[in-house]
Amino acid sequence: MLIKKTRQVQAPVQNRTSVRLAAALLSFAVVAGCGAFTATAASAADAAPATIVLGVGSTEAQRIITWYSGTDTTQVAQLALASNVVDGAFPTTNTSFAATGGATTSGAFSRTTTFTGLKENTSYVYRVGTEGNWSESYTFKTQSFSGDFNFLFFGDPQLGSSGNVTNDAAGWVDTLNVATATYPNAEMLFSAGDQVETAANEAQYTAFLQSDKLRQIPFVSTIGNHDVGSKAYMQHFTQPNITTTAGPASSGTTSGGDYWFIYKDVLFMDINSNSLNDASHIAWMTQIVAEHGAQAKWKVLAFHHSIYSSGPHATDSDATTRRNDLPTTISNLGVDLVLQGHDHSYARTYLLKNGEIANPAEAAGADSVVAGPGGVLYVTSNSASGSKYYDLNPAAPSYKYLSVANQEKVRNYTAVEVTAGAITVKTLRSQANGAEKPVNSVVDSVSLSRAADVSADSQEVQVTVPATATEEFTWSVDGTNSLVNLGTAVESGDHFAATGTINPIRVTDTRSAASAWSISAQVSDFTAGGASFSGRYLGWTPLVTQAGGDAIAGATVGSGFDTSGKGLSASSTLGYAASGHTTGTAKLGAGLDLKIPVDATNGTYKAQLTLTALS
Numbered sequence: 266m267l268i269k270k271t272r273q274v275q276a277p278v279q280n281r282t283s284v285r286l287a288a289a290l291l292s293f294a295v296v297a298g299c300g301a302f303t304a305t306a307a308s309a310a311d312a313a314p315a316t317i318v319l320g321v322g323s324t325e326a327q328r329i330i331t332w333y334s335g336t337d338t339t340q341v342a343q344l345a346l347a348s349n350v351v352d353g354a355f356p357t358t359n360t361s362f363a364a365t366g367g368a369t370t371s372g373a374f375s376r377t378t379t380f381t382g383l384k385e386n387t388s389y390v391y392r393v394g395t396e397g398n399w400s401e402s403y404t405f406k407t408q409s410f411s412g413d414f415n416f417l418f419f420g421d422p423q424l425g426s427s428g429n430v431t432n433d434a435a436g437w438v439d440t441l442n443v444a445t446a447t448y449p450n451a452e453m454l455f456s457a458g459d460q461v462e463t464a465a466n467e468a469q470y471t472a473f474l475q476s477d478k479l480r481q482i483p484f485v486s487t488i489g490n491h492d493v494g495s496k497a498y499m500q501h502f503t504q505p506n507i508t509t510t511a512g513p514a515s516s517g518t519t520s521g522g523d524y525w526f527i528y529k530d531v532l533f534m535d536i537n538s539n540s541l542n543d544a545s546h547i548a549w550m551t552q553i554v555a556e557h558g559a560q561a562k563w564k565v566l567a568f569h570h571s572i573y574s575s576g577p578h579a580t581d582s583d584a585t586t587r588r589n590d591l592p593t594t595i596s597n598l599g600v601d602l603v604l605q606g607h608d609h610s611y612a613r614t615y616l617l618k619n620g621e622i623a624n625p626a627e628a629a630g631a632d633s634v635v636a637g638p639g640g641v642l643y644v645t646s647n648s649a650s651g652s653k654y655y656d657l658n659p660a661a662p663s664y665k666y667l668s669v670a671n672q673e674k675v676r677n678y679t680a681v682e683v684t685a686g687a688i689t690v691k692t693l694r695s696q697a698n699g700a701e702k703p704v705n706s707v708v709d710s711v712s713l714s715r716a717a718d719v720s721a722d723s724q725e726v727q728v729t730v731p732a733t734a735t736e737e738f739t740w741s742v743d744g745t746n747s748l749v750n751l752g753t754a755v756e757s758g759d760h761f762a763a764t765g766t767i768n769p770i771r772v773t774d775t776r777s778a779a780s781a782w783s784i785s786a787q788v789s790d791f792t793a794g795g796a797s798f799s800g801r802y803l804g805w806t807p808l809v810t811q812a813g814g815d816a817i818a819g820a821t822v823g824s825g826f827d828t829s830g831k832g833l834s835a836s837s838t839l840g841y842a843a844s845g846h847t848t849g850t851a852k853l854g855a856g857l858d859l860k861i862p863v864d865a866t867n868g869t870y871k872a873q874l875t876l877t878a879l880s
Contacts, residue, residue, distance in 0.1 A: 312335040313394060313398055313399065313400050313401075314332045314333065314334050314340070314376070314393045314394045314398075314399075314400040315332065315333050315400070315471075316332060316333045316470060316471060316474045316501060317330065317331070317332040317393060317400060317403070317474075317479075317480050318330070318331045318332070318474060318479055318480070318484055318501060318502060319403070319405055319479065319480050319481065319482065319483055319484060320483055320484055320485070320486070320502060320503055320504070320505075321453060321483040321484070321485050321505065321526055321528065322379060322380070322381075322483075322505055322526065323505040323506055323526050323527070324526070324527060324528070325383075325385070325407065325410040325528055325529060326381065326382060326383045326384075326385075326407075326410065327379055327380060327381050327383065327505070328379070328380045328383065328405065328483060329377060329378075329379050329380075329503045329504075329505065330342045330362075330364075330377065330378055330379070330380065330391070330393060331375065331376070331377040331500075331501060331502060331503045332375075332376055332377075332393050332400070333369065333373040333374065333375055333376070333500075333501075334373065334374045334376055334394065335373060335374070336374065337367075337368065337374050338395055338398075339363075339364075339395060340364040340366075340376040340393065340394060340395055341361045341362060341363055341364055341378070341393070341394075341395065342361070342362045342364060342378045342380070342391055342392070342393045343355070343359045343360070343361050343362075343391060343392050343393075343399075344359060344360050344361075344362065344380050344389055344390075344391045345358060345359035345360070345389065345390050345391070346358075346387070346388070346389060346390070347388035347389055347390045347404050347406075348388065349390075350390055350402075355390065355392055355399075355402050356390070362378040362379065362380060362381075363378060364376040364377060364378040364393070365377060365378070369496070369497065369500045370465060370495060370496045370497055370500070371465070371467045371497065373467075375500040375501070376393070377503040383407050384407065385407050385408065385409050385410040386406075386407060386408060386409060387406065387407050388404060388405075388406045389404065389405055389406070389407070390402050390403070390404050391403055391404075391405070403477065403480040403481060404481060405480075405481050405482065405483075408450065408452055410529065411529060411530070412529065413682070413683060413684045413685070414450075414452045414528075414529055414682075414683055415448055415450065415451055415452065415680055415681060415682040415683065416451055416452055416453035416454070416455055416485075416680075416681050416683075417444045417445070417448060417451045417453070417454050417455065417678055417679070417680055417681070418455045418457065418604055418644075418646060418678070418679040418680075418681055419440065419441075419444075419454065419455065419456055419457060419646065419649035419678055419679075420457045420606045420609070420645075420646025420647050420648055420649050420677065420678075420679075421457055421458065421459040421489065421606045421607065421609055421646070421648055421649070421650075421652075421653070422437045422456075422459065422460055422461075422473060422648070422649050422650040422652065423459040423460070423461065423462050423489075423491055423648070423650065423652045423653055424437060424460070424461050424462060424469045424472050424473050424650060424652060425461060425462030425463060425466065425469045425472075425652070426462045426491075426652035426653040427651075427652045427653060430468065430469055430472050431472075432651075432652075433472070433650045433651070433652040434472035434473070434475065434650070436649075436650040436651040436652065436676055436696070437472075437473065437476075437649060437650035437652075438475065438476050439676070439695065439696075440649045440650065440676050440678055440695040440696075441454070441476050441478045441479075442476075442478075443678070443695040443704060443705065444678045444680070444693075444695060445478055445482065447680070447693070447705055448680050451482060451680070452482070452483070452528070453482065453483050453484075453485050453528070454478065454479065454482050454483070454484045454485065455485040455487075455567070455604065455681075456484070456485060456486050456487050457487055457489070457567070457569060457604065457605060457606025457607070457646045458486075458487040458488055458489025458490075458491075458492060458568075458569030458606050458607065459489030459490065459491040459492060459569065459606065459607070460473050460486070460489070460491075460492055460498070461473055461491060461492065462491055462652075463491070464491060464492050464493060464494035464495035464497060464498065464520070465494065465495035465497050466497075467497065470497060470501055474501070484502070485533070485535070485567075486498075486502040486504065487535055487567050487568065487569055487606070488520060488521040488537050488539065488569060489539075489569040489606065489607065490539055490569065490570070490607070492520060492521070493519050493520055493521055493537075493539045494519060495519070495520065496519070496520055497520070498520035498521065499520040499521070504522070504524040504535070505524060505525075505526045506524050506525050506526060507522045507523070507524035508522055508523055508524070508549065509521070509522035510522075510545060510549075519539075521537035521539055521540070522537055523535065523536045523537055523546060523549050523550075525553050525557065527557065527560055527561055529683070530561050530562040530563060530683065530685070531561050531562070531563045531564070531565055531683055532553075532554070532557055532558060532560065532561040532563070532564045532565070533565050533566075533567070534550055534553055534564070534565070534566045534567070534600075535566075535567045535568065536549070536550070536566070536567075536568045537568070538568040538569050538570040538587065539569070539570075541583060541586060541587070543586070543587060543590035543591060544590075546591070547590070547591070547594045550566070550594065550595075550598055551594070551598065554598045554599070558598070558599065562685065563601050563602070563683060563688060564598065564599055564600045564601050564602075565600070565601065565602045565603075565604065565688075566595060566600045566602070566603045566604070567603070567604040567605070568603075568605060569605065569606050569607050570583065570584060570587060570605070570606075570607045571584070571605035571606065571607050571608050571612070571643075571645040572584055572587045572588040572591065572592070572605070572643070573588070573605075573612065573614045573617070573643045573645065573664075573666050573667070574605070574607070574608035574610065574612050574645045575608065575610050575611070575612040575645070575657050575658060575661040575664070575667055575670035575671075575672070576608030576609060576610040576612075576655040576656070576657060576658055576661075576672075577608070577655055577656070577658050578607055578608045578655075579608065579658055579660075579661070579664065580658065580660070588620065592617060592619055592620035592641070593619045593620065595641055596617075596618050596619050596620075596639035596640070596641055597619075597639065599638075599639075600641055601636065601641065601642065601688060601713060601715075602641070602642050602643075602644065602681075602688055602690070602713065603641060603642070603643045603644070604644055604646070605643065605644065605645045605646070606645065606646050607645075608645055608655055609647060609648050609653050609654050609655040610645070610647055610654065610655050610656075610657055610670070610671070610672040611645065611646065611647040611669070611670065611671040611672065611677060611692060611708055611709065612643075612644070612645040612667060612669065612670050612671075613642070613643070613644050613645075613667075613668050613669040613670075613690075613709055613711060614642065614643040614644075614666045614667060614668055615627050615629075615634075615666060615667075615668045616634050616636050616640040616641065616642055617640070617641050617642075617643065617666060618637075618638075618639040618640050618641070619639065620666075622665065622666065623636070623637060623639070623640040624637075624640075627668070629668050629669070630668055630669050630709070631668070631711065632710055632711055632712065632753070632869070633711065633712045633714070633748065633750050633869070634711060634712070634713055634714075635713075635714050635715065635716050635748045635750075636713060636714070636715050636716060637716045638716075640716075642688075642690070642711070642713050643666075644679065644690055644692075646677065646678075646679055646692070647671070647672070647676075647677040647692075647708075648676060648677070649676055649677065649678055649695070650676065651674075651675070651676045651696065654672065654674045655672070656672060657670055657672045669709045671708050671709065673694075673698045673702070673708075675694050675695075675696040675697065675698045675702075676694065676695045676696040677692055677693065677694060677695065677708060678692070678693060678695050679691065679692045679693075680692075680693065686714055686871070687712045687713060687714040688712075688713045688714075689710065689711070689712045689713070689869075690709075690710070690711055690712075690713065691707060691709075691710040691711075692707070692708040692709045692710070693705050693706065693707055693708060694706050694707075694708060712869060714748050716748075737773070737774075737775055737776065738772075738773070738774045738775075738776055738780075738782060738880045739772075739773050740770060740771065740772045740773070740784065740878050741770070741771050749765055749766075749767055749768065749857070749874070750765065751763040751764065751765040751857065751859055752765070754859070754861055756863070757860075759862075759863060760826055760860045760861055760862060760863060761860070761861040761862075761863060761865065762858075762859070762860055762861075763857075763859045763861070764856065764857060764858055764859070765856075765857045766854055766855065766856050766857060767805075767854060767855045767857065767874070769810055769811075769852045769853065769854045770784060770839065770840070770852065770853040770854070770876065771811075771850065771851075771852050772784065772814070772816065772840070772850065772851050772852075772853065772878075773814075773849070773850040774814050774842065774846070774848060774849070774880075775848045775849075776848070777848075779844060779845050779846050779847070779848070780844060780880060781841070781842060781843055781844040781846075781880075782841060782842055782878065782879065782880040783838055783840070783841035783842075783878075783879050784838070784839045784840055784841070784853065784876060784877065784878045784879075785819075785836045785837060785838050785839060785876075785877050785879070786805075786833060786836070786837060786839055786874055786875065786876050786877070787800075787833060787834065787835065787836045787837070787874075787875055787877075788800040788803050788832075788833040788834060788872050788873070788874045788875075789834075789872045789873045789874075789875075790834075790872060791803075791870035791871065791872040792870060792871065792872070793866070793868030793869055793870040793871070794868060796865070796866040796868055796870075797870075798861060798862065798865050798870070799825070799832075799834060800832065800833060800834040800872055801824075801825030801826075801830065801831045801832035801833070801834040801835075802824050802825055802826050802832055802859060802860055802861055802862075803824065803832050803833045803834075803857060803858070803859045803872070804821070804822045804823045804824035804825070804827075804832050804833060804857070804858045804859075804860075805821070805822055805833060805837070805839075805855040805856060805857050805858065806821045806855060806856045806858070807819040807820070807821070807838070807839045807840055807853065807854070807855045808853070808854055808855065808856070809840060809851055809852070809853060809854075810852045810853065810854040811850070811851055811852035812851060813849035813850045813851040813852075814842055814846055814847055814848060814849035814850060814851050815842050815843070815846035815847050815849075816840050816841070816842050816846075816851030816853065817840060817841055817842065817843075818839075818840050818853070819837060819838030819839050819840055819841065820837075820838065822837045823858070824858050824859065824860040826860035826861070826862070827860065833874070836877075839853050839855060839876070840853040
């Protein structure tokens with residue numbers, strides 16, 4: 266009978282040669298005036314719609330548009346296929362979406378509508394306004410509605426915090442440009458909150474919203490403490506599936522709420538941490554996960570006030586309250602990643618379960634972590650605009666939860682890549698810190714994957730393998746970690762070398778017939794994005810780590826790098842027992858030997874190691 270199970274083998278590869286690139290950056294001055302809607306009544310009435318934001322919708326097939334108009338007139342958003350644009354003219358074949366809204370606290374009028382029924386991998390053009398008074402036209406492109414994707418996460422722009430809105434805006438725009446040029450297929454721009462310094466300051470919002478990137482890539486807003494003291498935040502940004510019962514947005518002078526959406530295989534939840542009514546946040550998250558958690562593989566939670574930061578706010582009383590209230594629920598709900606801001610410095614935790622380190626053996630700064638049930642990764646972002654930085658708290662080294670802390674006082678952004686098997690969180694500099702740390706050099710990077718579901722593996726064996734009450738043949742993989750992490754390969758002359766061990770295989774045979782059995786394995790090619798190298802470079806030395814049932818280890822298979830052989834790319838025996846063996850239980854293991862050619866492209870590579878039992 267044939268049974269197949271799959272384990273992953275991972276080995277980051279470092280290039281032997283580093284290449285340094287010099288980049289010439291252009292800085293653009295930003296005029297942060299009061300905006301068209303605060304000049305005169307006549308000019309406001311004539312002004313085209315402004316401060317347009319393309320927001321994320323409830324699903325991949327939706328986009329929410331929000332904008333300001335100068336007069337209280339009926340407004341629409343028109344959508345057309347970008348392929349129908351001829352000589353720059355907006356297509357006459359288009360669809361109109363009626364807008365809703367009302368007066369803003371600044372004397373303008375806020376409008377919003379939702380584009381629905383979008384098709385995947387399609388370019389669209391849109392404009393907003395009314396006949397005779399349209400905005401400029403903008404384009405956006407949907408991508409595949411399933412599969413891998415990446416998005417960009419930005420910490421507290423807080424334009425105006427430095428006292429110079431123009432400088433802050435220039436830093437913010439440059440970070441957007443650097444990040445989107447580096448990740449041109451990014452599918453969301455995700456904020457950690459504190460878009461502006463002063464909640465009601467429209468000049469700061471005008472500066473924040475000047476980049477057309479915010480009209481081309483869906484923006485995911487999080488409300489910060491500097492955004493909450495006015496309705497302006499809710500008048501500029503519209504969130505899907507929002508509820509204000511868990512926050513103070515019902516007040517006439519405040520904004521915010523808790524909201525959720527599903528994008529591809531991720532359930533995103535975003536809560537208004539300005540409200541310390543944690544019981545209501547907990548009840549809301551519990552309800553959302555109960556209703557929608559099964560629709561997605563991953564769960565990502567965002568809120569502004571970091572509960573596991575490295576800066577001065579870590580010891581604030583409100584941070585302590587949230588740190589006491591939220592982590593157990595976050596673990597129990599199966600949240601994988603928590604994105605935070607507020608402390609204007611970078612921090613990454615160990616995997617935490619119920620607020621405690623899940624695995625005491627996890628190394629500080631590990632580039633790959635595997636979460637068991639309840640394990641959560643918390644990330645706090647640094648400033649994306651450079652408007653304000655906080656020094657690391659002198660007590661930070663004693664914070665047991667901190668795996669990585671960084672403050673270089675240069676602008677950062679974070680790229681989050683989501684695949685079926687992992688979430689990779691990579692934080693990069695959008696501003697150079699000397700020649701040794703140029704633009705897009707890495708501050709920190711970690712790949713988060715989940716441990717194997719041991720009960721599912723056992724169930725698979727019970728279903729697939731015939732058994733009686735007293736006689737059976739079973740095998741299973743010990744442990745909960747499905748990722749065999751070979752760490753970072755080390756340069757060794759004409760190759761990179763990495764070693765490790767597979768998770769042990771437990772084999773039990775109590776059949777009176779004592780039929781022969783064997784377990785073999787075969788590895789796929791190693792891949793990282795578009796790069797790959799052959800699985801033949803992986804070899805192993807099988808061994809019996811726990812004797813029983815006359816089990817015998819298979820023969821050593823050398824790396825194909827040394828022998829020009831096939832290595833483990835060809836099926837190879839891990840262990841076996843001959844016909845007539847005694848009954849009992851054995852445990853099989855193997856030391857892995859990976860030798861990689863030095864011309865392999867740097868990256869974190871993964872391969873599938875398929876184990877097959879024949880009995």
